[in-house]
Amino acid sequence: MNQAAGALLGSGRWVRESAASRTIGRAYFGLQAIAGAVWWIAVFTVPAVRRATLGGIDPVLMAAADVPLFVLASALVALGARWAVWIAVPWTLLVAGAMIVVATVTGAAGWGALLMGAAGIGSALAWLLLRFGRIPADAALAGPLGFGTARRGTPPLRQLVRTLLQMSVFWILFLGVIPLGIALLEWRWALRVEFPVAVRVLGAGILLLASALGVWSAFAMALRGDGTPLPSAAANRLVLTGPYRLVRNPMALAGIVQAFGVGLCGSSWLVAVYALCGILYWNELVRPFEEDDLARRFGAEFEAYRARVRCWVPRLRPVG
Known part of the structure; x- marks a missing residue:
């Protein structure tokens, strides 16, 4: 296939993916409208x-x-009025921010803060x-990333x-500071x-x-790959030893499972959800x-x- 033909096919695929993505965006706003209507009915009928x-x-x-x-x-x-996104998204973000402040100051309406916070993130992504x-x-993949x-x-x-210094910084931030803030x-x-002791x-x-x-x-990446896990200082050689014989992304897998473990041992279901969201973030946005x-x-x-x-799923037998 020549370069021009490849470019045309790539452009066509991008158009198809863009159309599908916009359909997903509209579908999200449709679900949000339904969820909002159901919620308001519940507000006035269920104390x-x-x-x-x-x-x-x-x-x-x-x-x-x-x-x-x-x-x-x-x-x-959702019905195709694109101009309405400039009403729905700013309002959702405004309400989400206000609800978070109210819940944090008063200690009440926590579920409202959580649900509107999630709606704010979802609305921004759908936009x-x-x-x-x-x-x-x-x-976001600029500078050290x-x-x-x-x-x-x-x-x-x-x-x-x-590598160990980089890993320490990531552990402190993503396994310490952020989970602590979520738990608070x-x-x-x-x-x-409160989770059971087991x-x-x-x-x-x-x-x-x-x-x-x-x-x-980390040891395999530094000693065998002549590099670090940081994208801007990545390995010069493809690492095919150690845990990389079992799974392609052992460091990402380790980080997500670590955060999930932090959520369980810290009795925080929101931290566990935060860890699971890391799968979507890494797999859909970073890995490609x-x-x-x-x-x-x-x-x-x-x-x-x-x-x-x-x-993501390790092999039972390492590759040769």
Whole structure:
């Protein structure tokens, strides 16, 4: 296939993907409109729902603004009125921010803060699908998160030290600071559920095993790949040893399982959900760019490796 034909086919695929993405965006707003309508019916008919989601907020005043600006505007977007997205999305983000502040200050309406926060994120992502035909995750892949390779010939010990330092920063941020913040909000919003001791012990075991996998992967990346896990200082050689013989993304897998373990042993179901959201983020937004970069740099060697080793589910027997 010549280059021009390939470009045309690639353009056609992008058009199809964009159309499908915009359909998904409109479908999201349709579901949001239905969910909003059901919620308001429950607010006025079920006192427990009103207390859990609105606290002391006057439901009549809230509904007077929210029904047209959230429910009806979302429905209009779903029906094809693209202009209505400029009503639905800013209003949803405004209400989400306000509900988070109210719930954090008063300790009431925690479910309202959580649901509107989720609606705010969903609305923003759906708007990106409608606006660009995709979620432009590549815009975030810049600076230290941009793709590049480590300096060749760096002593393996130095690469290992850099790798362990990078991993420590990520662990502190994504397994410490962020989960702690989520757990504090969970407690303040009265959403905390105490897990049985057995579940917390299981979480601690999962955390230790996943941490061991992360360290094992770090050693393999630094000593065999002549690089670090940081995308801007990636390995110069395709790593096919250690945990990479079992699964293609052992460090990402380790990080997600670690966060899930933190949620279990810390008795925080929201942290566990945060970890599961990491799967969607990594698999749908980061992995395509990472694997395109690997395919560009390592060609047939990476394609053969990708065909033999699964992305997330480890092999029972390591590849030869």
